[in-house]
Amino acid sequence: MxxxxxxxxxxxxxxxxxxxxxxxxxxxxxxxxxxxxxxxxxxxxxxxxxxxxxxxxxxxxxxxxxxxxxxxxxxxxxxxxxPDSQTPARSRTAIDRLIARRNVGVREKTLYRLLYETAARAHEFRHSALTHLGEAGASLLMLMAKSRHKKPENLRRYFKPSPQAIAGITSLLAPRTSG
Structure with missing residues (x-):
């Protein structure tokens, strides 16, 4: 309550x-x-x-x-x-409201939609790039410098390591066998 x-x-x-x-x-x-x-x-x-x-x-x-x-x-x-694993959730933007208006021509609506989708894809690339850099071993400080985040907790939403990357880092804890 x-x-x-x-x-x-x-x-x-x-x-x-x-x-x-x-x-x-x-x-x-x-x-x-x-x-x-x-x-x-x-x-x-x-x-x-x-x-x-x-x-x-x-x-x-x-x-x-x-x-x-x-x-x-x-x-x-x-x-x-x-959000599912492929599509980031976004609230409606000023461009979406503009597209919904009746007095905007089809050509302009198409252009605005293309610009909006391009910006969304660019943001998805930001997520992918930071995840790939992290999986390749970049330090937290380097990831923060690259993304221009001031706090580690803000960077966390962009870094999504794969199960294989987590398994790889976990394997470092396994006892070594002499062979």
Missing amino acids: PNTVRAYAAGVGKTASRLGEHRPLTAVADDEIGEALEVLWGGAAVNTWNARRAAVLSWLAWCRERGHTAPAVPAWAKRLAA
């Missing part, structure tokens, strides 16, 4: 602060709710994004149940699925 209260307080409190705490809900547009979520938690982990979004959805539903006019969370600020 305390964790739920803390999660709701974080989600609703920060969203309300972002929108203007004394501003009436009737003056808030749906897209403003989505933009606040994106600004506050767009780069957060999937679970954080979903928890904050759910808290705001619940709060807005509570307001409507009590007869208040309240905005909705827009469809583009959707719930994210847990």
Whole structure:
């Protein structure tokens, strides 16, 4: 229960602060709710994004149940699925919102989608490169220098050693046989 209260307080409190705490809900547009979520938690982990979004959805539903006019969370600020091994989870970006608009031509939408997918692939290469460097024996300090991370815990999300690499390092602990 305390964790739920803390999660709701974080989600609703920060969203309300972002929108203007004394501003009436009737003056808030749906897209403003989505933009606040994106600004506050767009780069957060999937679970954080979903928890904050759910808290705001619940709060807005509570307001409507009590007869208040309240905005909705827009469809583009959707719930994210847990990432699988191939596809990194991402929240919707300004480019995705632009692509969803009706007054943007097909040619522009195609260009924006291509730019977005190219950026996503480049980020995936960052993960792969750091993992390969780590498996090849690069030290933590070298990986941090290469990735420009200041804290080891931030680097951890990029370094995903394979089971073979873990088995290889574990084999160093095996007793040596004389032969």
